[in-house]
Amino acid sequence: MEKFDAIIIGSGQGGTPLARKLAKKGMKTALIEKRLLGGTCINDGCTPTKSMISCAKVANTIQHSSSWGIHTEGDITVDLPFIVLRKNEIVQRFRHNILRSLEAEPNIRIIHGQATFSGVKKITVTQQEKPPLELEGTYIFINTGAATTVPEIPGIHQINYLTSTTILDMTVIPKELIVLGGSYIGLEMGQLYQRLGSHVTVIEPGMHLVSREDEDVAAVVRKMLEEEGMKIHTSSEPSNISTDGTTITMDIISGTSRKTITGTHLLVATGRRPQTADLQLNKTNVTIDEHGFVQVNDHLETSCPGIFALGDVKPGPAFTHVSYNDHLIIYHNLIEKKSISTLARQIPYCMFTDxxxxxxxxxxxxxxxxxxxxxxxxxxxxxxxxxxxxxxxxxxxxxxxxxxxxxxxxxxxxxxxxxxxxxxxxxxxxxxxxxxxxxxxxxxxxxxxxxxxxxxxxxxx
Missing domain, CATH: 3.30.390.30 (FAD/NAD-linked reductase, C-terminal dimerisation domain)
Incomplete structure (x- = not known):
């Protein structure tokens, strides 16, 4: 049983800077990551999507360049393999910078593997082709993030559907892309592929897109996307999905009417769930809600003293900048003995449609x-x-x-x-x-x- 002053589970935008700050204060710190350093933002979220969205914006500008008196001859071509390669190079650069910054701290030990609780302050890390590690920490910080939620629609598991992660590695532009979910991820991805050459249809169960926004805001968002050629169905619930191997058929219910739409690809963007199932939190005193979110107080401490949660694994807005601010609150309160609360902080956000x-x-x-x-x-x-x-x-x-x-x-x-x-x-x-x-x-x-x-x-x- 190796003992640490701090054990951080997950290397996202909260866990990584917290590890560095605690290590600089002389705390022996373990940073456990089951997948890739950088978490969702660097590997599947902000960095790759915004890199690709920038390419789609260029394509859109060229397509409409005559509005500025600039005329191009013939059709433009989209090199999606190059766009994906460019995205991957940016992601790898960011990921390498994270690794380099962590390795510069002698008090940090990076451990790759799946962490589970074996006791209140005890962690077992399962590693590939290596024996499990047993760790014990004075403080433990849960930063495991969230993953795509797949709705239980009849037939969906017989479809080779895409998520916001898997679609980013496609090197062939979907001919007809159906997007389940009309919020930030679904609309950003929908507009991205519409501009690259897909015919995109968005299915949203709510009365309007981006349901947390005012109706006048949602109306402008819908109008600008429809003007680009996207088809949008609101107040629409999928009732069945099937495929013949080439075409995906989706039956949707809109009020009292029924419609059938078809496409070649399906993107599921209906929300995200906290990644707590594998942590075995039942072996601790940490409380989770019915959706699996770790419950915290306004100082981000769980119901188990000395165990904290930050980022998307806890309730609240799931934004990278919130996760980063979480680590600042924890650090200032834990190390500088302040009493900073989450209750009064501002929560800005931006949807990166264009x-x-x-x-x-x-x-x-x-x-x-x-x-x-x-x-x-x-x-x-x-x-x-x-x-x-x-x-x-x-x-x-x-x-x-x-x-x-x-x-x-x-x-x-x-x-x-x-x-x-x-x-x-x-x-x-x-x-x-x-x-x-x-x-x-x-x-x-x-x-x-x-x-x-x-x-x-x-x-x-």
Whole structure:
């Protein structure tokens, strides 16, 4: 039984920097990874998808270059094997950088294998072609992330369906891609392959796409995707899936009507589940909910003192930046004896469709639920000077302002560089700036940021 000051299970965007920080403080640290260093973000999520989305954006720009007076002759060709190779090289570079940073810390031991609890503070690591390792830790941190959820639809397990991981390694463009799920992953992947040459159909059981967003936001997202040729079915539930080996047939129920759609490939993007099943948490005092999420307090400690959880394995928004912030909270509280809570932190996020959807703070429906008195500032991107000049006028800017305090409650930005504009408003919220201050602030002309002046001017009308 080898003893460690800290055992971290999972090398995602929370576990890896935490390992480095604890090791620098002299703590003997074990970092256990069953698959690839870097977790979902580096290997299956942010890094590979955004690398490929950038290629699809170039393809789309070329296809519509005549809008800018640039004419190309003949059809463009898409070299998907090259796009996948480029993506893989970027992923490998990031993964290598992680390995190099970990190996630079003498107090870190990297262990590859499947971790399971054999006791409250005891871990067994099963390794390929090696005997199991028995570890004991003063502190244990669970950072095992989440995996794709596959809905129980009759016939789905007879289909060679794709996930957001497996589709990234395809080197042949799907002719007809059916996407199950109309949220962030499904829409990003759907638009990506539509732009590379697929005919994409999205099936979403909710009343509108991106169900957590306001209806006006979802309507703009739907319109921009349909204008690119994507077919979208909302309020639609698959009832059966079958294949003849070449064509996938899906029966869907939409209200009282039934439809049948066909495609050559199926992408399942219906959500993710926490990876806790293999941990054998029943051998600890760690509590999980009915979905398998590890329950934590607002300091990210589980029901078992000394065992913490960070990232997607716990409830809450499943974003890389949240996982990274989790490790900061744990580090500051554990090492610097602070008392930082998760309750008051901002949770920004961005959907990387093109244009982007950047979000911070409350949506309109959330503000109504909380009973806040508020005003809504809205400015179409077709009224933004920079957007007109660059030819990217799809979308709008929307901000909620407290009617009494003039403070910003939340914002949704759909537009070119929407995430970057949102980040400016996030910093304004963190600094307690008012809408009036932003309306009168000097921004360099003609940045997209300058449109923030005009956005809050709409409240004067």
């Amino acid at each position: 244009p982007q959807l950047g979000r911070i703070g409350l949506s309109e429906k959330e503000a109504n639920q909380k009973g806040y008195p508020f005003k809504v500032a809205v400015l179409g991107m077709d009224k933004v000077a920079r957007a007109i000049e660059t030819g990217h006028t799809t979308g709008f800017m929307k901000a909620l302002v407290h009617a009494a305090t003039d403070k910003i409650l939340g914002a949704a930005i759909i537009g070119e560089q929407g995430g970057e504009i949102m980040s400016i408003l996030q910093m304004a919220m963190a600094g307690d700036l008012t809408a009036t201050q932003l309306k009168e602030m000097i921004f360099a002309h003609p940045l997209y940021a300058e449109s923030i002046n005009n956005l809050f001017m709409t409240l004067d009308k």
